[in-house]
Amino acid sequence: MEFLYKNSALVAQERISMSAELLKQVIGNLRQATFAKDYSNPESFINLPQDENILKSITAIKEKKNKPNLKYIFVAGIGGANLGAKAVYDALFGYFDNFYPQRLPKMIFLDTINPKVSASMSGFIEQNISSADEILVCIVSKSGETIETIANLQEVSQILEKKFGDIKERVIVVTKEGTRLWQISKEKGIDTLTLPETVVDRYSVFSAVGLTPLSFLPFDTGQFLDGAKGVVDSCLSDNPEQNPAMLSAIIISEHYKTGKSINDNFFFHPELESLGKWYRQLMAESLGEEKRIEGRLEKVGITPTVSIGSMDLHSMAQLYLAGPQNQITTFVYAKDTGVSPQISNSALFANLSPDVSGETPEHIVSAMYRSIKTSYIERGIPFMEVVLPDLSAHSLGSFMQFKMIEMIYLGALLGVYVFDQPNVEEYKQKAKEMLAKK
Amino acid sequence: MEFLYKNSALVAQERISMSAELLKQVIGNLRQATFAKDYSNPESFINLPQDENILKSITAIKEKKNKPNLKYIFVAGIGGANLGAKAVYDALFGYFDNFYPQRLPKMIFLDTINPKVSASMSGFIEQNISSADEILVCIVSKSGETIETIANLQEVSQILEKKFGDIKERVIVVTKEGTRLWQISKEKGIDTLTLPETVVDRYSVFSAVGLTPLSFLPFDTGQFLDGAKGVVDSCLSDNPEQNPAMLSAIIISEHYKTGKSINDNFFFHPELESLGKWYRQLMAESLGEEKRIEGRLEKVGITPTVSIGSMDLHSMAQLYLAGPQNQITTFVYAKDTGVSPQISNSALFANLSPDVSGETPEHIVSAMYRSIKTSYIERGIPFMEVVLPDLSAHSLGSFMQFKMIEMIYLGALLGVYVFDQPNVEEYKQKAKEMLAKK
Structure with missing residues (x-):
């Protein structure tokens, strides 16, 4: 650079x-x-890329969840919870998705709540997803209480449950320790990754917030x-x-x-x-x-x-x-x-x-x-x-x-x-x- | 409103x-x-929606070109030449395209020149288009000389020609009368629509500039x-x-x-x-x-x-x-x-x-x-x-x-x-x- x-x-x-x-x-x-490498202050986001524990936990979850027939990764998150992953996805894949309709998996970002998206979700899943292995739902919310994210999460999960029963195995939660979302995830045995309390979400792209969804793509996290x-x-x-x-x-x-x-x-x-x-x-x-x-x-x-x-x-x-x-x-x-x-010039418009x-x-x-x-x-x-x-x-x-x-x-x-x-x-x-x- | x-x-x-x-x-x-309805000044864009000749010529072209198996409409245009059509397409269809992968036709906007898009175009056409009827190329450039538009036009046309031979029947040109693009289109017998000389392209969404590509969608032009x-x-x-x-x-x-x-x-x-x-x-x-x-x-x-x-x-x-x-x-x-x-709440995240x-x-x-x-x-x-x-x-x-x-x-x-x-x-x-x- x-x-x-x-x-x-x-x-x-x-x-x-x-x-x-x-x-x-x-x-x-x-x-x-940043020297202490202990996340005791918000500036510690600088250390995230060096933190081998993050990469290890993400690699472990990827090994457990990835499937050869994975088609869609739903990322429910808004603002700092999704803009980092979306920036990378769009730069490497998303902007070109039109030209590669067959390339999978694709990422679908559920950020705001949109009535027409909600109304189309059930038909979309009905027509395009035939096994739970084909999807992954990644919920990202540091507070665990973001209205849009929870609404999108409930909608998608509920539709998937109707079709596939318990979808716990196809869900990943990213939140900070101790939130209500974290507690429920622990109780239900949902795979859960956390980000350090001090790391503010707009500075969190190198934590589980950004890396978790991206790791399921042909993307070189390292x-x-x-x-x-x-x-x-x-x-x-x-x-x-x-x-x-x-x-x-x-x-x-x-x-x-x-x-x-x-x-x-x-x-x-x-x-x-x-x-x-x-x-x-x-x-x-x-x-x-x-x-x-x-x-x-x-x-x-x-x-x-x-x-x-x-x-x-x-x-x-x-x-x-x-x-x-x-x-x-x-x-x-x-x-x-x-x-x-x-x-090259076309024949039709040669001159x-x-x-x-x-x-x-x-x-x-x-x-x-x-x-x-x-x-x-x-x-x-x-x-x-x-x-x-x-x-x-x-x-x-x-x-x-x-x-x-x-x-x-x-x-x-x-x-x-x-x-x-x-x-x-x-x-x-x-x-x-x-x-x-x- | x-x-x-x-x-x-x-x-x-x-x-x-x-x-x-x-x-x-x-x-x-x-x-x-605007009273004169004669396009003698740039303010006359206000009259475009009332101009029945525009709608007539667009309807005629649509009747001639539309095919039941039309899959992709390439719109080559940038700035005022495509932003109007893109605004309408995205509001009604494009934003939701992810959720309707099977819904056709889809519009693909070729605005700027992007090396990776250029590199993927040939494979895209190879894999996704099996007959010339499945595509339509709509070139929009008032001056007929916009570099990006011409580059995109040459690229797409040339690839399509390799596969389908003469593609003249699947091309529509929108430009003002007398440009080099207009002349070539006339010579080759390509269907061509014009916009009034006085109408500036950022004020042209209700002329052939905006209406031509949109008319091929399930879109109520009237x-x-x-x-x-x-x-x-x-x-x-x-x-x-x-x-x-x-x-x-x-x-x-x-x-x-x-x-x-x-x-x-x-x-x-x-x-x-x-x-x-x-x-x-x-x-x-x-x-x-x-x-x-x-x-x-x-x-x-x-x-x-x-x-x-x-x-x-x-x-x-x-x-x-x-x-x-x-x-x-x-x-x-x-x-x-x-x-x-x-x-509705999902079972997994009920509480x-x-x-x-x-x-x-x-x-x-x-x-x-x-x-x-x-x-x-x-x-x-x-x-x-x-x-x-x-x-x-x-x-x-x-x-x-x-x-x-x-x-x-x-x-x-x-x-x-x-x-x-x-x-x-x-x-x-x-x-x-x-x-x-x-």
């Missing part, structure tokens, strides 16, 4: 050095907090974790030139201070859109905060947006180029997609222009990418670049760990505690009360 | 009246511009157009209380003037996410503009964002509730989803809490929707509501026409010409040159 910003991020080198000085203490604390491990040293370096997480945080925060309140994450690979949505939650929920400073209420937060190349060149580019430029952009681009088909015959899709995308960067530079619109070597599990692991560590620095620079979300908890309570009243 | 804003939009009634006064002239011009026709009178009224398009534009522009530079479109139905992306292009490309006022360069534009309930309550809500509140929100909610399954047994998904979603609105009101976060009666083709038609007319008023209030996109054209030129150089 390369992080490029010189001549494009438009932050003075001395501002970077000053902020890096300020962050030295944070880095010191972070090193200490490579994913290696990718994450591989960036930790640099992301904990106190030399900003060697620390992409710190650099990115400093650049975003410097622009935020001068009024750029949007961080646009512009992915040049549409299969990374869900990765963008994972980061969107990470940033929005970590940094959105109101606090009282000397009696005055201050409201902090950066709005993360996700743009996708090349589609959004035909949608958002006019605004980005000519509009108020209240965004700091992070371009994400993979050098090598691993395939290089060549375009159409522009002539793309002989081009590779990769070369066209790269030309567009270089063009938009040139436009940004010419107009003085600031950006950074994250260049991934490829779109592998390893690269995804690096990117996600890098971004989670970046968020700690961003929190420090903005004076925000990144591991809580008090106002959304307040809202959730309200929703539960409204539902209880009927 | 109901438009609600009182007590929540937080714009003084006198500000609304003042802006409505300013817009009287615009409305007058608009009525005149109802879609009726929905659009049904809102025109009110959206051209000079009484703001009767004109949701004007009200919405005034509210967005009033908040923009006080620093709320984001318009968050918060859909409480995930199947409407693509509708959000359609609106995102409409707003970004119409309003993003730099202009010289008394020698000073002014940069105008509102950043449209798309949020989805209930997922984004677990992702963005913390930011929206506690953050800098630089957004004006438009909630979009459909009263009746047309289905009302009831949730889990919260207990959702006996609830309908619709009731849970509605409780969440009411809760988040209450939180916004309590915190003084401004919003409007668009309440659709249902999620039908009729409702989608109403919403899209309403939003396109809203954009004309927004342009007038912000002093922006909404029918061009000069800077994105500049970028496109750059990309073509870069590609030509190799």
Whole structure:
């Protein structure tokens, strides 16, 4: 993973050095907090990829549950409980599922509650699943009390029970120890994995939360974790030139201070859109905060947006180029997609222009990418670049760990505690009360 | 369609009246511009739903091309050329495709160029398509020169030709008269539909651009157009209380003037996410503009964002509730989803809490929707509501026409010409040159 910003991020080198000085203490604390490897604080999420116990328990469950005829993995979870797994699934498989209708298993994410999905579930199972071995239901909820997740879980389980009787063997629960969901799972003998109490769910992709559903795919979990491990040293370096997480945080925060309140994450690979949505939650929920400073209420937060190349060149580019430029952009681009088909002209449209015959899709995308960067530079619109070597599990692991560590620095620079979300908890309570009243 | 804003939009009634006064002239011009029904100006898109010639030519093409064994409709188009059709497809079919693997035909959108999609195309066609009647290729490009669209078109056509020989009968071209694409199509005898020269593609969903691919689905084109026709009178009224398009534009522009530079479109139905992306292009490309006022360069534009309930309550809500509140929100909610399954507890998780047994998904979603609105009101976060009666083709038609007319008023209030996109054209030129150089 390369992080490029010189001549494009438009932050003075001395501002970077000053902020890096300020962050030295944070880095010191972070090193200490992660050194113990005991999950005694929320920063310990950094240690998850090294934790061999997690991988062992997931491998054991996979060996027990995997079946050669597994067709569908239902993942019931919402927000931090599913966005990490969905980011990886969509990048490697989901975006291409249309083109591989026969490729199995497929993952189906049950996140929100949708009346039409509920209404179709029973017919879907009736027509497409002929043995319990063909499905796996993975419930992910740290609190064990998420309304949508429980509703989806009850619906799917109840339909499956009607058809197959006891489906206990086809269910996996991921929750923290001691929840009501955990207790019931233990009582009923359902396979249950936990995540550490301190790990906040939007930082949990390298725990059982992300790894459990992914492990049932032709997915190299080891490579994913290696990718994450591989960036930790640099992301904990106190030399900003060697620390992409710190650099990115400093650049975003410097622009935020001068009024750029949007961080646009512009992915040049549409299969990374869900990765963008994972980061969107990470940033929005970590940094959105109101606090009282000397009696005055201050409201902090950066709005993360996700743009996708090349589609959004035909949608958002006019605004980005000519509009108020209240965004700091992070371009994400993979050098090598691993395939290089060549375009040939069809007989029917042989003489159409522009002539793309002989081009590779990769070369066209790269030309567009270089063009938009040139436009940004010419107009003085600031950006950074994250260049991934490829779109592998390893690269995804690096990117996600890098971004989670970046968020700690961003929190420090903005004076925000990144591991809580008090106002959304307040809202959730309200929703539960409204539902209880009927 | 109901438009609600009182007590929540937080714009003084006198500000609304003042802006409505300013817009009287615009409305007058608009009525005149659309009265002629001759497509002599870009505002004439408002007449598209009434144009019986469009429907006739689409019905004729459908009768000629539709086959009982049609399985896949490839739509090659990007930006305004495909976002409208995709919004409708995803709302009615696409979002649920996972649950109906056997339901055909399915639509496959070839928008950007993706190396992995290119690499998989040939295998996909080999394995899934056994006769040319099973596919339809619909190319949509107003200019006829969009790089991505041409690349995708050449790729798909060439693979199909290898397998089936001449595929002319299975291709439909939508472009404006006189383009190179149009000429070749005429020469080769390919069925070709045009859109009026003056209609800008992001305003073209009710022309052949949107209707052609959609007409091959079990989709009520007449109802879609009726929905659009049904809102025109009110959206051209000079009484703001009767004109949701004007009200919405005034509210967005009033908040923009006080620093709320984001318009968050918060859909409480995930199947409407693509509708959000359609609106995102409409707003970004119409309003993003730099202009010289008394020698000073002014940069105008509102950043449209798309949020989805209930997922984004677990992702963005913390930011929206506690953050800098630089957004004006438009909630979009459909009263009746047309289905009302009831949730039953499974045997396995019978005693889990919260207990959702006996609830309908619709009731849970509605409780969440009411809760988040209450939180916004309590915190003084401004919003409007668009309440659709249902999620039908009729409702989608109403919403899209309403939003396109809203954009004309927004342009007038912000002093922006909404029918061009000069800077994105500049970028496109750059990309073509870069590609030509190799």
